[in-house]
Amino acid sequence: MRQALVLGFVAAFAAGPWPQAAAQTEDPVAAEFDKFRAVLEQDNPAELWEVKGEQLWKTPGGPNKVSLEKCDLGLGSGVVKGAYAQMPRYFADVGRVMDAEARIVHCMITLQGFKYEDLAKAPFSSATRTPDPVSITTYVAAQSAGMKLAPSQGHPKEKEAYTLGKEIFFYRAGPWDFSCANCHGLDGKRIRTQPLPNFAKPETALASVQGWPGYRMTGGVMHSLQWRLSDCFRQQRFPKPDYASETLSLLMTYLTVNASGQTYKGPGIKR
């Protein structure tokens, strides 16, 4: 009965001025997921890591026993509010574009004295351990909740990053001939029951950024975009991208710029 109503609603709006909204409600399964995703987001375990990340940011740590409060996320030394929504961006001190987590890792190395090799050894969360950069990224991301995504595209290197990121997104290779676009360059498709938003289109690109860092229901762990993209390459049957590498920052630039101007809700919940 309810299903019939939903379908009727969709039919009424299919020819309306909001094709995107229609595409989202078309699938009753997706509609059910959306409804309960909102319930889950109301109390998101991600908040536990926001608290932890804030502590890690503010407490002296690492071999140098200093906090990260001098870390420049692009808006000046120590400014966290709004920084995530404007990343990836170009950093003159490293001569390249960095996403939030890559920048945090950079600060942990340069300010706190950590070694990249140590941070990159097991950079992703497991059931029993959440690496510090993941918690810190969650905290930093939460400080941009409700803000419009505005990754900077003013510097030539930022424009170049977008172009290169786009090429990486569309690069078909590997034993299964996959590019990112094979799954995420199509409209209104799903894998199993999971919707696959088209990240190449501004209307649907937000889904590539929204909800990350995210509390992932599978395994009950906190993951950032670094993990998401890395694991996509695993599923793509590619070799493994280095943690916090430039390739990942470039790909994130492509995705985030496509979603520019849309509101970022902060850390989310993911399947």
Added chain:
Amino acid sequence: MKLKTLALLAGGATILASCATGPGGSHGDALRLMQRDFKPVGIATMDRLKQDKVQAACNKYDDNPPKALADELQKEQYATVKWPADGKLLGDWKSGEKIAQRGRGMAWNDKPGKTSRGEPNGGSCYNCHQIGPATTSFGTIGPSLYQFGKLRGYGPDIQRYAYAKIYNAKAYSVCSGMPRFGHSGTLTEQQMKDLTALLMDPASPVNQ
């Protein structure tokens, strides 16, 4: 060690982008970055980043190459199909159903021909296709295969089409989003026969 860190964190300054056009444009610089930033893991070796003729053509033409080129490549791809020596194309649909359900294999922690759990590689078929009526959690990237044989007939030509499509999807549509399961060594001959049976055996639930 320190050099590596620097390369990872500040490397970009040294690589300049040429004027890339569309998604199909020059990816020389992007590829160079990927070759620097990706590392092999187990069976996922670095040569997986190298494109073959089909991948390169599809990339270059945004999955829509000129007809003459597409025809030529499709012919080449069709020629790669190795037909079973015993001439039989239909295996066991029950085993085919399991292969269609399984989505593992060929990734970082998997072994040659086997998943990390020691099962034979899966075909990931349900990820993209509706197949048997019992599974409602199917993907929609590919067309529905429900009643595949019932709708198309159970004759030898359709059998050969199904087998060859699984073996090398690019033989029929050169930029198809479907992997080349035989050509890439993902599935064995027996597995592909079992999948063909899942689609073509009149007794398979797919054809009920």
Added chain:
Amino acid sequence: MADPMKIRATVQGDVADVRVLMAHPMETGQRKQAGKAVPLHFIQSITAQLNGKTVFSADISQAISRNPVFAFKVKGAKAGDKIVITWKDNKGETRTDETTVRAGS
């Protein structure tokens, strides 16, 4: 020591809406890590007090999701009241956190 809970309590009219996030692995004993089963490890009981009086309590199993989330409601609460929540797991570990009821918006 276990990580702190995150508790939110807001009052609308005279009903307080209490929502709590707990950091706990809630291991079912079925999960394997490196070929070995991870032993059962889960919160067994929870009590919540409003100004020292138990209002809500629960006995739960390992089927509650990892990093548990609960919400409940208490009538007769007002802004400034104290909510104290305690959990105890099957290994005897326990954690207590508190918050003050805030006026809802």
Added chain:
Amino acid sequence: MQQTRRSVIKAGGALGLLAVLGSALLKPGRALAAWNKGAFEAKSAIDAMRALGITNTEESKDIVIRAPDIAENGAVVPIDVTSNIPGTTSISVFIEKNPFPYTGTFDFAAGAVPFVHLRAKLGESTPVRVVVAAGGKYYTTAKEVKVTIGGCGG
């Protein structure tokens, strides 16, 4: 045997017939303060209920279960239970097809509203059964939740 028990549970009102199996002397409400190991380790909802002393239940439309028809991920299924039955003192949840169906009992005292939000693991598609203790009696209802394969499966 288990299948039979399950159909009995599905039959709902028929559950009352099982009263004779348990001790009719046990009073509703949790008899012991201690975590009920026997109930939590029971492999069927019926056995768990028996261990809890729940032996006579009545189907009720005054219990509202809000849970997804299809769960996006069986590892985290949000469940809201509201009892509109006057005098409700506790809400118990049984995920019938889980290896250990008894998931928990939530007790309300001193002004607590008979409502709870929880998130549970569902191993497969299953009825989620709720038993409410109120005014010396037990009331029950259930909701079916479907669990499917979500992502790439790899």
